[in-house]
Amino acid sequence: MLLATWNVNSIKARLENVLSWLKEAGPDVVLLQELKCVDEAFPREPIEDLGYNIAVHGQKTYNGVAILSKFPLEDVVTGLPGAESQPEDDHARYIEAVTGGVRVASIYLPNGNPVPGPKFDYKLGWMDRLVSHAGDLLALEERTVLAGDYNVCPTDADVFDPVRFAGDALCQPESRARFRQILNMGYTEAWRAFHPDGPQEYSYWDYQGGAWDQNNGLRIDHLLLSPQAADCLSRCGIDRGPRAAPKASDHTPVWCELAV
């Protein structure tokens, strides 16, 4: 099973880019973030025509997540569990389903800037809920992949200029500690598992300041695997191709292969 995550920065603006990458890379399961459209506006037909089933959790203007799969989608959950601890959260940032023998979640974690402030507090509260839910899922002892735009650079090795980003929400100790909590309970971060000591590789490059041309990037899109999923992990990579295309998203797909 080839499984990918991609923050597309508007599915409507990016439809041609997404369709051409689906045809070229042929992933079985794709976790999308930042759809920026309501469920009814999601361009289902052209994607279904490529053989995908679709589950969408959309929202007007901002956020929005989806799961595409060549396998049937079952047990779809929209919204991150634990909302009672964060009743102000009305963002579409989480969708989960079981497909092809794997439980998958598409995650669009809050950015959290500026620090400090209510947006950073929201990020940390949301991460606390994610940690809790990741623990609940771990107890199921299933193959589980929690993937998406985590808006966290796990270490300074994931930042082109750590000094410049020292005050950014993506690099705060509190953000990194919560990300590590998920790893410490037993999840494997797929890309880092294959590259424990580098090289530096990124999944996001700002539109501004020639960031792509200068490779001024961040690695913030991650695939976190339960032990049962990690047992099957055979390959992982970052596909820079889509970032170089015309009208590109500022993120590029990160993928892994599970031998299931």
Add this chain to the structure above:
DNA sequence: ATGGCGTTATGGTAACGA
């Protein structure tokens, strides 16, 4: 330090992103 982009919702600017 902040925005130099880009998208959306708009009908000239503003919010938001990371």
